[in-house]
């Protein structure tokens with residue numbers, strides 16, 4: 001155990017071991033071995049990070065917008081030059097294949113680029129002469145120290161949904177990344193320092209529930225941005241709100257793809273395979289259920305199966321299509337759904353447990369799995385599996401498909417595949433989901449729109465990034481101003497009116 005490296009926190013611009021005696025193992029999921037241990041922070045470690053962030057806040061929030069913008073520009077340049085280093089970290093700890101890791105970084109970089117536009121985004125509004133000689137204007141100011149808690153499946157992109165905008169807007173940050181793949185957070189924090197960010201503006205505390213709970217109740221934390229599973233998102237929302245914080249808590253998902261009979265079935269099958277098995281299904285915008293209209297279901301299933309046979313599962317460093325799952329426990333849990341499916345009367349078309357793998361036998365492998373005729377009361381349908389298991393639910397037509405999607409407690413993403421513009425338009429209006437794809441299977445909005453679901457996929461009213469992200473990390477101040485002249489004189493106890 002002694003020669004396994006330990007990953008420390010990043011506080012006030014340096015690695016800090018902190019107080020905790022507890023650590024958690026960080027695996028290389030393609031090899032099934034522990035490659036490092038990560039410290040699990042205590043409430044005292046969180047307090048140290050928050051104190052550093054609080055100390056850094058006055059100077060950082062007072063730094064000119066132009067100077068803050070320059071740091072984000074510099075970070076963008078450095079990240080562009082060194083993104084392959086970060087991709088290797090992601091693949092080594094998460095397991096996703098290198099090309100997918102590069103895609104994750106590219107989508108995070110989009111938000112960094114959006115944040116370089118902060119001068120434009122922070123501009124306030126001005127109304128002249130709302131009453132004689134009276135002007136009203138508004139400005140947006142940072143909140144203070146903001147907390148970010150992120151999941152394992154996007155260890156670089158999800159933190160980048162938040163910290164570039166929060167920091168550009170003048171806040172200071174404490175990030176608690178997933179303990180399963182924690183190194184990307186330290187790497188990005190060190191790169192921000194290299195980009196010119198003052199110490200204490202961006203801090204990383206590693207840990208589990210203990211560190212999270214300390215953040216949720218800390219009096220100097222102004223807001224919490226959370227991404228993770230629905231039960232934890234709900235807990236975070238309730239606890240942080242009860243402690244007076246602004247909260248955005250993005251939860252889990254079960255994303256449906258409705259395939260109408262007029263869709264191009266070859267292109268649709270490509271999309272279903274890409275969106276179902278990319279990143280081994282460990283994406284909150286993965287397609288996990290295909291709703292296939294009966295008349296084309298057999299043909300679609302055959303096409304999906306044919307494509308699945310071409311996928312190479314293996315070590316993400318070996319140009320495979322799909323990597324391992326994050327831990328052995330998660331791999332085993334996902335695999336149990338295949339037995340549940342069979343017991344519930346579904347048809348296991350492709351069983352990922354028998355996959356041939358290009359990687360060490362001890363990796364956390366599960367191949368692409370296809371299950372047809374899934375009953376909607378089976379746990380295979382009702383639960384978020386978060387693995388490479390694609391379910392087919394057969395429906396009579398558009399109305400039944402729509403009703404199934406709208407009955408789901410989740411509302412993160414969904415897609416319709418059709419060449420019928422009228423049906424697509426109806427779907428866009430009628431479906432109760434936050435992000436819709438029309439012939440686009442993973443409709444993750446670009447950085448200048450905002451990302452977030454409905455229902456149990458998002459608690460709070462602010463989506464991530466885009467204009468909503470800027471609003472979340474700032475508060476508006478409205479100023480009513482006049483320069484007194486004799487016309488403002490006289491005694492009048494009535495409520496001031498503009499006319």
Ligand code: NAD
Nearest residue numbers: 150151152177178208209212228229232250251252253284
């Ligand atoms: P998770 O909920 O287990 O963990 C998320 C974060 O919460 C981690 O930092 C973890 O340390 C912390 N945490 C875990 N248990 C906790 C507890 N009991 N109390 C306090 N904190 C706790 O999620 P995960 O397994 O890391 O990530 C996968 C989940 O995230 C999936 O459900 C996926 O759909 C969801 N997700 C959602 C989105 C979205 O935008 N809606 C994006 C990515 C992932």
